[in-house]
Each structure stands twice: as structure tokens, then as C-alpha cells.
Amino acid sequence: MTFLPADQRELFLPLIDGIHENPPWSAFMRNLVARTYARRAFMLIQLANAPADHEPTVLHIAAPRAAHEPPLEFRQIFGLGLHPFGRLRPERVYSLDEMLDHDRPGQRARQRAVLDEIGVRYGRWLRIAAPGAADAWLVLVREREDFTASAVSTLSAIAPHFAAALRTFCALVAQRLQTALAQASLEHIGVGQLAFDAAGRVMAADPQAEKRLGFSAEPDVALGRRLQLSPETSRQLEACCAELARAPAGSTATLPINDHRDLWLLLRKAELALEGPHAPPAAIGTLRMNHRENSRAAIDAIAAIHGLSKQEAALAHALSMGESIVEAGQRLHLTPETARNYSKRIYAKTGARGQVDLVRMILSGLAPFC
Structure with a gap:
């Protein structure tokens, strides 16, 4: 299949950007429904280590002509006893006829009757797997005529790219969990942290620091933000960051960052073990708020x-x-x-x-x- 610029713009790029959306891949799903002329669709994402009572992430999409129709009820469809979704071969496109129970005519007739009742006459199923991390299912349906060969070819073509995007999404989920664990522990003991470059600009700040401090953007937004401090404190912060950037490992500095001198910032030379391409901070700033445990x-x-x-x-x-x-x-x-x-x-x-x-x-x- 030849990939056109429209494919990149409408399908492949939204797969990359979609890992940052909430819910993920919303734009991709809207474009896929339009490209395949589906009437309604849903995507379900189930993380491998989620508890049994945890609701999966489900994204419902309808074409404009079906905007007034209720979304597909995935539990009802899953409960019909169709071909087990977990046994679908990853990245292979299945037709609705392949999902029916042909070994038991009575069961097949019941499945067909329920699907007809909810407006599912034709459908395509696609399972995407990130082994050990997550499974995702795409279900696209039409009511009056079957999907074209071009639509099925599009689904087949995007499958491996979607699998790569799902693996990346799962890696981000794991990193977000690690970040949330660290932030929760710091919040319990009243600690906030910031990363500064050698010029004293804020490269990153955790929620505690964001909540307690004020920030102002640089004239050039690309350069980042600065803390809203008095002119003298700002000069001290810039000088400390510049000095720590050149200082040996283990170097620290401490300065008050408000007029009442009841909130202090401990600066230490950054020694973070960061992998891959990154912009290393010059200093890590730590705040300690008056907070005690339960x-x-x-x-x-x-x-x-x-x-x-x-x-x-x-x-x-x-x-x-x-x-x-x-x-x-x-x-x-x-x-x-x-x-x-x-x-x-x-x-x-x-x-x-x-x-x-x-x-x-x-x-x-x-x-x-x-």
C-alpha cells in the first residue's frame, strides 16, 4: 500500500501525538472513522496489571451522520460470546462474520439479532498488543454496506504503527507512575523541588513547588520561566546557579526566597543520572514546607x-x-x-x-x- 501525505497527516502523526492526549488517540480515531467511512467505533485499552475491577479506557467515536445515535456499548458486544477478543491474532483485521459463533447456529442467530438491533450489520475488529503491558481493541462498524477493500487495507497498514505507539504509551504510563510515586512521597513530607539551568531559569518544577511559588515567563518563552523573587534574591539565585554549574559534586548553597525569611531554598549541584538526549540542569532546588504527617x-x-x-x-x-x-x-x-x-x-x-x-x-x- 502506498502511503500518501494525507495518511501521514491524518493517521500516522496522530498516532504519535495521541500518546499525550487524554483520552489517548482521540484525533487518530476521529480521522480513522472518517477515512474508513465507519458509522461508529470504539477503542478499548486494557493495561496488563490493572486490577480486575478497574475500568478500561474506552473511547467512543461516531461519524457526523451518527452523532445522534448512542455510543456502542462495548460490554454488550463483549458479552455476546463472539470470538474471544483476547485470542485475536494481533494486528490482523477480522470481519464481523469471522467473529460469530458458526459452530452453534442458535448462538450465531442470537448474536446476529442483537447486533442488528444496535445497528451493527458490518464490522471490523483489530487487536493491538504490547506484550506484558497492554492490549487495545479497535471496533469499527457500519449499518448499510460493508467496508471497502481500501478501508480494510488502511486498517492493516496502520496496525504495526499503532502497536509501536501502544508500546510507547505503556512506557510513558510506567514513567508517570514512577513520577507520581516520588511526588506523593515528597508531598507527604512537605518537600517541593525545582530544576534550574546555569542562568537560574526554571527547567522543571514539581506540583508542590508550583503550588507554593510564583513564576514568570521569560520574554523569549523558549528560554523557560523564572521565579518571581525580589531583584536582590533573583541576583543571588542566578549567582548560585552559575557557581554550582562550575562547582564540584556535592556542592550546595542556601538562600531565603521570601521577605519573611520563613521559606528557604536549598540548592545543590545537579547530579541526576539521565539517559538518552537531555538538557542537564545545573542545580536542584529543594523547598521544605511546614507539614507533618497524619x-x-x-x-x-x-x-x-x-x-x-x-x-x-x-x-x-x-x-x-x-x-x-x-x-x-x-x-x-x-x-x-x-x-x-x-x-x-x-x-x-x-x-x-x-x-x-x-x-x-x-x-x-x-x-x-x-
């Missing part, structure tokens, strides 16, 4: 890790929050003597050499992430 969850974690009773764990957690033994005891309805006895039992069970060592153990453990 007390109840933290107490449960402390009790489980150190073998403490809930009351002992509550006292240990209170000490990590900066309360004295007497203050914590009063809040927990303990007499000063009982609180001191509890603290001795806590030190014995945890192996802490005193209150300071106990606080160190708690703050360097899992409790802050609760």
Missing part, C-alpha cells in the same frame, strides 16, 4: 515497627512533634509519673538512648510518610 497513621506505624502499645506510640509520636514528656502526657491524659514510666518502656523497646535519639529514629523512619 498523626493516627504515624502512631500505627510507630507501634507496628517498634512493638509499642498504641499509648506508648502516641507518646513517642508526640515527642517527635516537639512536645515535652509532661506536655505530651497531659494531652494523652497521663500523669507526669506515668508519662515518664512510658518513656522508659519506649526507650527499652526501641533501643533509643534517650529522647533525642528516639526523635531521630522516628523522623528517619516511615512515620513522616504516613
Whole structure:
């Protein structure tokens, strides 16, 4: 099949761009419906490690002439007992007739009757697989006449390209999960991070930093953004980033970034292990906001890790929050003597050499992430 410029513009490029859409491949599906003269269509994406009760991603598309019709109900179609979708050979185009149960005439008649009722007289099925990561199914239907050979040829031609796009999409899903894991942990302990170039421009910022700080675009948007700071602080930030770009590994700098001096930015020379083509940052900036964990969850974690009773764990957690033994005891309805006895039992069970060592153990453990 000869690929025309229109194929690249309407099908192949949207396959590449579509991995960034939400839901993915919306433009591609609209163009595919138009190109094949389908009446209605749906695409279903099922990630391999999704839980059984997790809804798959389903994209419904209708031609303008069918815009008033209800979308295809994929559960109803899947429930007809057609040829098992998971056994379709990847990248092969199946006709509706091939999907019917020809071994049982009664079942075939029932399938045909239901499909006729929902306006599915002709159809094409295409399964795309990313082994171990995801499966995707395309279903295109028509009502009055079958698909042309050209339409089927188009589906066959795009199949391997769609498979490549699905593999890329799955890799992005995995990377997004990794990013979300890191961001969730940082958010639990009140940390925000930014990446700066040698001129102090912001190359990237996580949600915590975006939420807390103000940004302004450079006159040349391609150059990125800068933090909205006082002129003097901006000069200090630029100087620190320029110095860290030339500094040896492990170098750091610290500066306040607001007038109240209650929010500080720790800058360290960037030493990220980034693979492939990339623009390496000069410095990584870290913010620490006044944020503490969920007390109840933290107490449960402390009790489980150190073998403490809930009351002992509550006292240990209170000490990590900066309360004295007497203050914590009063809040927990303990007499000063009982609180001191509890603290001795806590030190014995945890192996802490005193209150300071106990606080160190708690703050360097899992409790802050609760």
C-alpha cells in the first residue's frame, strides 16, 4: 500500500501525538472513522496489571451522520460470546462474520439479532498488543454496506504503527507512575523541588513547588520561566546557579526566597543520572514546607515497627512533634509519673538512648510518610 501525505497527516502523526492526549488517540480515531467511512467505533485499552475491577479506557467515536445515535456499548458486544477478543491474532483485521459463533447456529442467530438491533450489520475488529503491558481493541462498524477493500487495507497498514505507539504509551504510563510515586512521597513530607539551568531559569518544577511559588515567563518563552523573587534574591539565585554549574559534586548553597525569611531554598549541584538526549540542569532546588504527617497513621506505624502499645506510640509520636514528656502526657491524659514510666518502656523497646535519639529514629523512619 502506498502511503500518501494525507495518511501521514491524518493517521500516522496522530498516532504519535495521541500518546499525550487524554483520552489517548482521540484525533487518530476521529480521522480513522472518517477515512474508513465507519458509522461508529470504539477503542478499548486494557493495561496488563490493572486490577480486575478497574475500568478500561474506552473511547467512543461516531461519524457526523451518527452523532445522534448512542455510543456502542462495548460490554454488550463483549458479552455476546463472539470470538474471544483476547485470542485475536494481533494486528490482523477480522470481519464481523469471522467473529460469530458458526459452530452453534442458535448462538450465531442470537448474536446476529442483537447486533442488528444496535445497528451493527458490518464490522471490523483489530487487536493491538504490547506484550506484558497492554492490549487495545479497535471496533469499527457500519449499518448499510460493508467496508471497502481500501478501508480494510488502511486498517492493516496502520496496525504495526499503532502497536509501536501502544508500546510507547505503556512506557510513558510506567514513567508517570514512577513520577507520581516520588511526588506523593515528597508531598507527604512537605518537600517541593525545582530544576534550574546555569542562568537560574526554571527547567522543571514539581506540583508542590508550583503550588507554593510564583513564576514568570521569560520574554523569549523558549528560554523557560523564572521565579518571581525580589531583584536582590533573583541576583543571588542566578549567582548560585552559575557557581554550582562550575562547582564540584556535592556542592550546595542556601538562600531565603521570601521577605519573611520563613521559606528557604536549598540548592545543590545537579547530579541526576539521565539517559538518552537531555538538557542537564545545573542545580536542584529543594523547598521544605511546614507539614507533618497524619498523626493516627504515624502512631500505627510507630507501634507496628517498634512493638509499642498504641499509648506508648502516641507518646513517642508526640515527642517527635516537639512536645515535652509532661506536655505530651497531659494531652494523652497521663500523669507526669506515668508519662515518664512510658518513656522508659519506649526507650527499652526501641533501643533509643534517650529522647533525642528516639526523635531521630522516628523522623528517619516511615512515620513522616504516613
